[in-house]
Amino acid sequence: MREKHKSADNPSPQYNHTLRKKMRNSLQLDPAETESLLAAGTPYVIRIKLEPDEEVTFTDMIRGTVTFNTTGIDDKVLLKADGMPTYHLAVVVDDHLMEITHAFRGEEWLPSAPVHILLWRYLFGEDKMPEWAHLPLILKPDGNGKLSKRDGDRLGFPVFAMNWTDPRTKEPATGFRETGFLPVAFVNLLAVLGWNDGSNQELYTMEELIEKFSMDRVHKGGAKFDFEKAKWFNHEWIKRLPASAYSATVLELFRAQGIDIPEADLPKPIDRGDLPLPVTITTDVAGFPAMDDSELWLSLAAERPAPNRFETILDLVKDRCTLLPDFVQQSAFFFRPPVTIDIDAVKPKWTDGKKLFFVELIRQLELAQTWEGPALETNFKEMAAAAAIKPGELLLPLRVMLVGGKFGPHVFDIAALLGREETVRRIKHSLGLLA
């Protein structure tokens, strides 16, 4: 019926005060005919009836006063032919029953806001209506338009906070959490996408956000999503939080990769019964935001005296980690010998002199009184001087022998954490490969 009113000029004719007069409906039909149609079970919908040329004005927390003229709005369907309400009816009734005081939604809802305002007026009274805020949209990084799951798939980044499967299409989607984002970082990056407090600050804890966030500084225009910047936020949070804040999560990642961390390396399990109930957390470590419950408890024990090897290692490599899974790549060699050894990085410059040096090194390491990074380094450099080889010529081979490649923290920190036995074993193994 409505189809015949479509034209090239107006591809989407409105069902409004003008058009409804040309259609078959209860407003045009004889009441008796309507009754008989109803009695015969003819399908029907119920629409809102808008008066022509009426101004609907409301206040939006972000946009201020917004005005629409009813002439430009359809008589929206409220109750569908199957008896189910449309969103328009449902939100209003829902918000009323739930006594909603503030309604936040995306900007795409702005055009239908007047319908909802009118519904409030007709049904419950505008005085009971919630305050409105229509948030700017997050746009796709390239081109224009709002960010969608497809863009994430196409460009290789998550668009949802957590993993979820679309109930309609059954399509799975990877979340920020599963990609390796810290909850604090995610909330932080989202908060400053379309808002800032006027200062140069970019990193905010949850507490600071609660204190400083204000609707009047939320932008009206949408912001393009930049995954590089998103990763930067996560990197910053990984760096500034102690490893104990996320070690439990990282432990799971190691296990998922089939790398088991010995019990002795892990932080001692906390007996929750012994801890007082956390009310307020005050620490000087950047406000120390809570993650989830278990991490909250862990963080409470952050000042625990006994350091554990696992978190010590995590703290040692965290500068190199942008996403949580990076920890596995950056520190797996601490827990099991490197799978591959980049021996080609050493071979071209390998000499008999160096070989002799390492043989002697093994002997000395086995004899060493103590096993600490600085002492190991001093001794190593003295040996290099004695052998008349520049330390730099020997440092890289040692690194490759211990970690398998040209990466990782300070070599002697690694050796210290690896322990005498494992250090010697790895040097011997590589010497074998070089023979």
Add this chain to the structure above:
RNA sequence: GCCGCGUUGGUCAAUCGGUUAAGACGCCUCCCUUUCACGGAGGAAUGAGGGGUUCGACUCCCCUACGCGGUACCA
């Protein structure tokens, strides 16, 4: 088509009439580091266009352009 909302470097953005137009991400150079990073110091890069108002406009007004959102018995 119509209605609404927007428009400062590649991106996020400050500025609420007077600044050399901040800062951050990314990019480039250098320093530190005998690995990879972190860190430090620099660099390139911005007011969509046109009219007004004003002593003075990125900032206020109008027009145009462009973008986005909506225009469903989807949300």
